[in-house]
Amino acid sequence: MDRIKITIEQESLDTPTTFVNSMFVLVHINGNALPKILDTETFFAIKQSNGLIPLFTCGCGVFGCGGYYVDVSCTDSALILHNSYHRFDRSLQSEFEYHLDWQQVRGIAQEILTYLEKMQERDPQALVTTGHWGNNLLDLIPEFRKSLLLLL
DSSP, rough: OOOEEEEEEEEEEEEEEEEEEEEEEEEEEEEESSSSOOOOHHHHTSSOOOOOEEEOOTTTTOHHOOOEEEEEEOOOOEEEEEEEEEEOOOOEEEEEEEEEHHHHHHHHHHHHHOOOOOOHHTTTTOOEETTTTSSGGGGGHHHHHHHHHOOO
């Protein structure tokens, strides 16, 4: 099995209308950094199915700006990430194949959820987004807790 590790970075932006905590989940598999940041909402929504999923997004948080699809397959023992595909025409961008056992995937999901819960404890009214824009991830914590990734 391949080995996955994440690094969570945070950047706070004070805009004229709001204070935003931007969260960047950087993914490394077998020591290699994957391009872009993990789309937190998409990651927690992975179900045991197959297909192209918009799993990585631009640092701004807008998939259309610089994200890419990954062909995801789920088996009884692993989450398989196979190749990256262009965000518009879904043409092949790069070839790879990673087999991540469910225990590792569950650990990553728990690490992200714990990070968000701690942010919520510090400031329940905080606005935390994937990248610089997007939905408030703190509002999605109840849904994230129900993710199949944590139940596997």
